Amino acid sequence: MEPITRRSPVVFDRPVKNKHIRDNWEIVLEYDNEGPGPHLVDLSHRSRWDIQDNQLDGYRPFQISIPQAPGQCMFKGGLLINRMNRTQASIWHLAGDTPDVPADPAYTDTTDGTVFLALFGKNGFAIAQKLSALDFLEPSSRAPFLLQGPFAHVPCQIVVMEKTAESAGILLTCSRGYARDMVHAILDAGRQFGLLPAGEAAFSNWIEKL
Amino acid sequence: MNRLDGLPTCRIDSSRKIEFSWQNRRFTGVAGDTVATALYAGGVRIFSRSLKYHRPRGLYSLDGESSNTCVGIDGIPNVSAENTVLKEGMQVRAQNVMGTPRLDLMGFLDKLDWAMPAGFYYRTMHRPAAVWPIALKQVRKMAGLGKISPDFQMPGRFDEIYPTADVCVIGGGPAGLSAALAAAGTGLRVIVMESRPWLGGFFDFRVCEYRPGLPLYERAAELAAQVEKAANIQVFKNTAMVGAYSNNLITAFQKGEADDPFDERYIEVRAKSVVVATGCMERPLLFENNERPGVMQAACAHRLAHTYGLVAGQKAVFSIGHDLGIEAAIDLFDLGLEVSCVADIRKEGQDRELVEKLAERGIDFLPGWTAVDCSGKTVKSARLCNLDTYVQEQFECDLLVASAGMTPVTGPLCLAQAKMAYDAHTGYFLPRQLPARVHACGRLLGLNDAAAIEVSGQVAGYSATLDCGVSVEEGLRQAREKLDSLAGPAKGCDLVMAPVKGRKAFICFDEDTTVKNIKQTLAMGFDATELIKRFSAAGTGPAQGAIPGHNLALFVARYHGRSSAITQPTTVRDPLVPVHIATYAGAYHDMCKRTPMHDAQKTAGGIMQRIGVWKRARYFSSDTACTAEIENVRNNVGMLDATTLGKFRIWGPDAVKALQRVYISDMSKIREGRIKYSAMCNEDGCIIDDGVVVKRGENDYYFTTSTARAGQTVEWFRYHSRYDNWDFNMVNLTDAYGVINLAGPNARKVLEKLTEADITNSAFAYGGFCEFKIKNTIPVRAMRLGFVGELSFELHVPSSYMQSLWAMLEEAGRPFNIQPFGLEAQNVLRMEKGHLIIGSESEQRTTLNDVGLSFLWDRSKSKAGTVGAVALMHTEKQEGRLKLVGFKMDNAQRAPRDGSIVVDQNVCGHVCIARYSTTLKEVIGMALVKDHLAGEGAQLDIYEDECNGQLMHAHVVKMPFYDVKGERLSM
Structure with a gap:
């Protein structure tokens, strides 16, 4: 009987250079010839939770305060908390060891509900504006900030992590079922800018610098 | 044709040759040419034949203002040669031609114009009635331009882009560029859209002075350089704005250049403020044979020379109504064109300096004269007429430069719902009431003075900046003061038509509509311009009324003897210019x-x-x-x-209340370890969904919905508890x-x-x-x-x-x-088991009771507090409702198609599903039928598409068909 594995909905058609198994997930750390960027990285194996409660401000998930206003984000200790609305926030694990699943009923594990992608590097926003009318460069918004709306016509949660003249970085989640078409749409839009898939190591290096 | 080399305004590179074919003959153009200019340079004067009369048509404008130069390129019909940049290897063919463009076998139709008056197909060929179907086919065969196979695959690379901006400027001329610079100077993000491949607008090709020592084209280059240098201005050239929608959503499409990764791309911009700076076009002069190849607008002849290095003819007559026409005559004379005379509709008001320059060059100037006719398949001579004495004079020429005056390009403003009104001073339709966060500037306001045009752009740019919440009141005040000190709108020419009968004076080139056709329409009682447009077809062609647009409204007003002030141009609709459907589709990522x-x-x-x-x-x-x-x-x-089933978590102190509200059953009695099957109804009691609910903890439930309802379920719960302030939470776990x-x-x-x-x-x-x-x-x-x-x-x-x-x-x-x-x-x-799928065995009118699921309805629940319960109560015993029944076909081998109708004397229902049952070895199905046919044993007569009256027969039976006792489920 084949070993039990957890599979990401994303498969990049690239030769894998380095991979490993973590919590039953087979994770690609590096692909051959990833190039200088921009890069698209599959983070679907990274844990994600929804936290929802009428008294949301009373919660401090993983000892981090939830931002007050919808659209605001907090990135601390490898965890990103995104305030979605009055009663709801999403929590994305980006770096470090995977934390335990919170026991409180306010939390719902949504790791398997969405595909989780990172798009970063030069021309990242030029790629994004081919797929979405969302305003990634809104001058009054300081990274990280959350946008909720269509990307490639699919409802998404998008966090702008980096917004500089040289480099852009966004994290994106949408319904898991759209994974294949979403990746295809992003890679197609990014072809003219040299967008290539990259492994988790490229993401970790980038997020570490932020 | 030799090109004028060395002109500083030229946009072509004569050293780079481009090969293409025209009517299967090899031609050579140069880099920077459009298909139209390359053909013109190659001596082609007739590009196509007209829609109705098959009249020869040639180059009239350079911005695709009519279908005159619509050609087939690489198998794609109706491509505007004027707007298409020449590429190596293009195969270009004339359109609507039987024979050759010069010798078209259908050209005789031009002599039969008397048989085709306005709206002739509405009034003739209808009696006897048997004639019309035959005539209809012929009319349809003749109508339309270009042919395309239904399975034609559009070649090319198409893309889409959704840039964001604070200010979107439509038009990259001096006013638009000034507006962009003013707004961008405050730090705002600005987008500039320009339909031509370069910025500069009508400064770009003119050599007269902006200020001493600085010609207009150099000023245009200055402005363009500033704009392109600004980091916060995004410039889209080759980009035609096509739509404006609520909340400043602007759509456009861009043609790709050689190094672009797309051939065309769709652009959508949501801007906080919009500036329209689209300038003016020429208003065509109406005279007999005004669309002959060899007749062209002044700016067309002017730009042909200065932008493309082509002198449009050997010997020209000018019949114009504005100073730009005189300027063009002087310029072109200096470039080697022989100008017989310049007839100006205006008796006075010309720029004296320009008139003196005509005299210096020995060019006859005829104020108060206009062209009334020209002769030849391509122009051989022109006849001019004095507007006072009606004395006429004939001039030999191969080029007749003609226009009645200028008229603003108001399409974008009209799409944005600006209110337009006729202005007697300029003779323009000017914006009198602009929507919020939309501004106009430049020549479309009637301004002619170069400095005033730029400053009006600054005013618009600052006004747009204010819309974005940036304080620029002082800058705006100063710009307004400066504008007030500069020359205002110039007096325009109000002549619409030369003194002719109008039998061959075309008001709409695209649809072959003559002045005579308009008079016929008016004589039949169509007095409103919109009705005249529809009956005569004027302005319904691919150029969206660019040629007839303002002339039609003005002509109708004059005909009625009314003031032009009360008239309005006909409605402009998107897309403003023709766009390929493939461009709208963009990259077309089918997201599933x-x-x-x-x-x-x-x-x-x-x-x-x-x-x-x-x-x-x-x-x-x-x-x-x-x-x-x-x-x-x-x-x-x-x-x-x-x-694909919808899957949800619902929890919180009031989760049960929410479940009770939307489900028809009593959801308070769900036991742990057991599933609860139930259904949801809408307010009309109609069943919309079914699924199961399980309890996973205290106030914590997991439930499923049908695939189709997964997307709406959270909103459905929230909507139906919106006034209750209940404390419950939901997460969609479908994926x-x-x-x-x-x-x-x-x-x-x-x-x-x-x-x-x-x-x-x-x-x-x-x-x-x-x-x-x-x-x-x-x-x-x-x-x-x-x-x-x-x-x-x-x-x-x-x-x-x-x-x-x-x-x-x-x-x-x-x-x-x-x-x-x-x-x-x-x-x-599931059909064999008698289980239904909502949407397959139900439809919009079908209640829970109708489909036999009334056992799910807990009548002890509060009816007012359960969505659909009140309606269920009222319809429970209602007669004449559709009921879901099971049936067996009399013919055990042949199933009717899903959706076939059940009939007696009337339609009594329809087959929801019918299949040959492998298990039962007979054809079974389910149908929604009127209640009088719902009893066991009732015969159903089924009418199937293309059954030629041979009804199929079935009898109503009890469900389920299979495992009646349910023993197999409980194994």
């Missing part, structure tokens, strides 16, 4: 959802089909009756991917959990091999719910359901584990010959 088992099912032979947002396995063989799949489930064990329906008499034997949990019938009975782990790793939420009428386990598993579980079940089930089954097999299996 796939389940985690998509690839596994394909490998197993699954035929995947798009059903709603999902791709699902419909069949697993070429047998669309799915006999093997069905038999395997009935006799053995099968696996169905049911991942988080995959579902496998393991069904068949051997299902338990398969599952037992993978889990240590007790799944015997006593421990986990039909209707039960339990949670366990597969191989101590994969968490499963398992339900004992029986949608397909067999022992079934519905296994809900985190999506990332689904491929592993699918493979494990395949392996564990191999001794039992486990096989996947698809949607069609499920459809037959």
